[in-house]
Amino acid sequence: NAGVTQTPKFQVLKTGQSMTLQCAQDMNHEYMSWYRQDPGMGLRLIHYSVGAGITDQGEVPNGYNVSRSTTEDFPLRLLSAAPSQTSVYFCASSVTPGLLYGYTFGSGTRLTVV
Amino acid sequence: KQEVTQIPAALSVPEGENLVLNCSFTDSAIYNLQWFRQDPGKGLTSLLLIQSSQREQTSGRLNASLDKSSGRSTLYIAASQPGDSATYLCAPAGGTSYGKLTFGQGTILTVHP
Numbered sequence: 001n002a003g004v005t006q007t008p009k010f011q012v013l014k015t016g017q018s019m020t021l022q023c024a025q026d027m028n029h030e031y032m033s034w035y036r037q038d039p040g041m042g043l044r045l046i047h048y049s050v051g052a053g054i055t056d057q058g059e060v061p062n063g064y065n066v067s068r069s070t071t072e073d074f075p076l077r078l079l080s081a082a083p084s085q086t087s088v089y090f091c092a093s094s095v096t097p098g099l100l101y102g103y104t105f106g107s108g109t110r111l112t113v114v
Numbered sequence: 115k116q117e118v119t120q121i122p123a124a125l126s127v128p129e130g131e132n133l134v135l136n137c138s139f140t141d142s143a144i145y146n147l148q149w150f151r152q153d154p155g156k157g158l159t160s161l162l163l164i165q166s167s168q169r170e171q172t173s174g175r176l177n178a179s180l181d182k183s184s185g186r187s188t189l190y191i192a193a194s195q196p197g198d199s200a201t202y203l204c205a206p207a208g209g210t211s212y213g214k215l216t217f218g219q220g221t222i223l224t225v226h227p
Binding site for chain 2: 105
């Protein structure tokens with residue numbers, strides 16, 4: 001049981017490049033979400049999904065796209081990377097939107113945009 | 115919008131002390147509250163989950179309480195150890211945010227041998 005797996009662990013991008021951060025869970029969780037963690041700002045919700053085919057915006061969605069074609073996967077796409085997107089990104093999942101069970105977090109992707 | 119405050123921001127104590135970390139939140143219509151631990155450069159590890167109907171939850175040397183009506187939760191760590199050194203985050207879920215987590219800034223705990 002791997003839990004929530006994020007790849008890559010580290011990435012350096014040049015301004016304007018695009019990339020996809022991968023998140024996969026093997027717990028059959030319906031709810032998945034992406035957070036970014038910045039010093040002094042805490043963890044902030046980017047996008048979330050309550051099931052396959054359903055996504056919605058969180059607190060800081062600009063510059064990011066998501067899709068949810070399967071229950072297991074929830075990739076985060078940076079369309080045109082900017083230095084402001086330098087951050088640590090965490091993916092989290094839960095059986096339901098955190099109502100009865102807690103959230104499980106991945107180990108994070110540390111992204112630097114130069 | 116849910117806002118979460120954690121006090122103190124940092125805490126440095128000698129080994130063996132009993133500790134209390136505080137968390138307050140503005141929207142009391144939550145479903146539950148989760149405490150996490152984060153080691154430097156690592157992900158979040160869930161410590162305790164308290165449902166809105168519960169008053170407290172215990173796991174080993176950790177005890178978390180919840181006073182939903184007053185918007186407060188405390189994490190009590192008994193007989194602290196150097197291995198407890200980490201950042202502790204509280205995150206209520208629910209209310210107008212329907213199940214989404216809102217995080218505080220965290221308490222950075224250092225336990226000296």
